[in-house]
Amino acid sequence: MTIATQARFKYGEGITLVNESGEAYLDGVSGTFNLSLGYNHPVVVAKVQEQVGQLSHMSSSFTEPYVSEVLDRLLDLAPAGIDTGWMRDITGSTANECAVKIAQKSTESTDVVSLFLSHHGQTQFATGISGNAFRRKGFPNSTASNHLHVPAPYCYRCHYKSSYPGCGFQCVEAIADHIQYGSSGSVACMIVEPILGNGGNIVPPPGYFQQLRKLCDEYGMMLIADEVQTGIGRTGYMFASELFDIQPDIITLAKGLGGIGVPVAAVLMKSRLNVLEKHEHSFTSGSNLISLAAAQSTLDVVAQPEFLDDVKLKGEILGSLLNELPSKHKSVGDVRGVGLMWGIEIVDEDGAPDVRKANAIIDTAFSDQRLILRGSRYGYGNVVKVRPALVATDDEIAEIVERLDAVLQKVG
Numbered sequence: 001m002t003i004a005t006q007a008r009f010k011y012g013e014g015i016t017l018v019n020e021s022g023e024a025y026l027d028g029v030s031g032t033f034n035l036s037l038g039y040n041h042p043v044v045v046a047k048v049q050e051q052v053g054q055l056s057h058m059s060s061s062f063t064e065p066y067v068s069e070v071l072d073r074l075l076d077l078a079p080a081g082i083d084t085g086w087m088r089d090i091t092g093s094t095a096n097e098c099a100v101k102i103a104q105k106s107t108e109s110t111d112v113v114s115l116f117l118s119h120h121g122q123t124q125f126a127t128g129i130s131g132n133a134f135r136r137k138g139f140p141n142s143t144a145s146n147h148l149h150v151p152a153p154y155c156y157r158c159h160y161k162s163s164y165p166g167c168g169f170q171c172v173e174a175i176a177d178h179i180q181y182g183s184s185g186s187v188a189c190m191i192v193e194p195i196l197g198n199g200g201n202i203v204p205p206p207g208y209f210q211q212l213r214k215l216c217d218e219y220g221m222m223l224i225a226d227e228v229q230t231g232i233g234r235t236g237y238m239f240a241s242e243l244f245d246i247q248p249d250i251i252t253l254a255k256g257l258g259g260i261g262v263p264v265a266a267v268l269m270k271s272r273l274n275v276l277e278k279h280e281h282s283f284t285s286g287s288n289l290i291s292l293a294a295a296q297s298t299l300d301v302v303a304q305p306e307f308l309d310d311v312k313l314k315g316e317i318l319g320s321l322l323n324e325l326p327s328k329h330k331s332v333g334d335v336r337g338v339g340l341m342w343g344i345e346i347v348d349e350d351g352a353p354d355v356r357k358a359n360a361i362i363d364t365a366f367s368d369q370r371l372i373l374r375g376s377r378y379g380y381g382n383v384v385k386v387r388p389a390l391v392a393t394d395d396e397i398a399e400i401v402e403r404l405d406a407v408l409q410k411v412g
């Protein structure tokens, strides 16, 4: 058995990771897009340490008052109409399962509609509703017949070779056909990421979600916004549902809710959808006190009035710096994003997805520039993500793009 020889990272500070040799790496993607407040935000660290010292875990029979406090806080900040919640999960995957159970039970219908290129998690169920086949291969329980996948609003590479706005939202219109001819006739919900994160940082065009809302109403489907990546300030808004005026029935959260990487998830919904019995969706570590302390203190920071204004400004800086790259580097075909959630699409000379180059950029950024970036096999696999923690400074944002620019110069 071989033992990894790579120097181990020893500690993290702000958006920087430092290894055993003292070398500092700038994290341009906030861990797995989950360190909304960086590696060691003092407010969250102090609250979590205090909680561990007092009480790490009790049976969920006793944690309800603590859960209510966090939920009340989240619901105060949530879009209009979202007024109750469920916190018995610590991962985004099972939070999404919870949301679908709620939709299925409340509509007494079965089928789940989701987008090509979407990512909703990696339990067999969440893999099944996600929009790429490669992770389902070999796992028969992730290919259920009541999962319907429909084209995504990926304007840069439109499924129908149309262009916005002349397309008339063909990708939404087509969903009706998929339901008509591909479903069991009993559709419970549509689940969407406000920005398709792993699928390529795909930002739907203006008006898309309003069309989707209409369609869901027409078919009696619940609209679930999977805000596991976009929630808790990532787009400069507490919820991307606000930014895009999605008007979802259910919102799922995880990743950024734990602030410094503490696992915690939440499902928020309209109170008429509060149909689950406790025994229908509950996990040993769900609603544990460490997770709740992390969520509460993260909200203390992110809900400060000036905090999100600052994220919006930093997002504008990051966006405008990244938008300079296509004129300097032919391999950058598209730059898209909102707030601190950006992706650059890497293409070859013919404009086709260049996965090899995207991976080379990520590897070179790490080895030459000590800059951590991420890609994803979801979608075409050619989008390099830039998503620093919300606490990144203007200088750090400029530094990330400067190092990326140097990498593009080298890799071509």
Ligand SMILES: Cc1ncc(COP(=O)(O)O)c(C=O)c1O
Binding pocket: 090, 091, 092, 093, 094, 096, 119, 120, 121, 122, 193, 197, 198, 226, 227, 228, 229, 254, 255
């Ligand atoms: C949009 C989205 N939903 C759900 C998940 C699954 O979350 P978890 O890994 O916490 O199960 C992810 C993870 O990447 C995600 O990006």
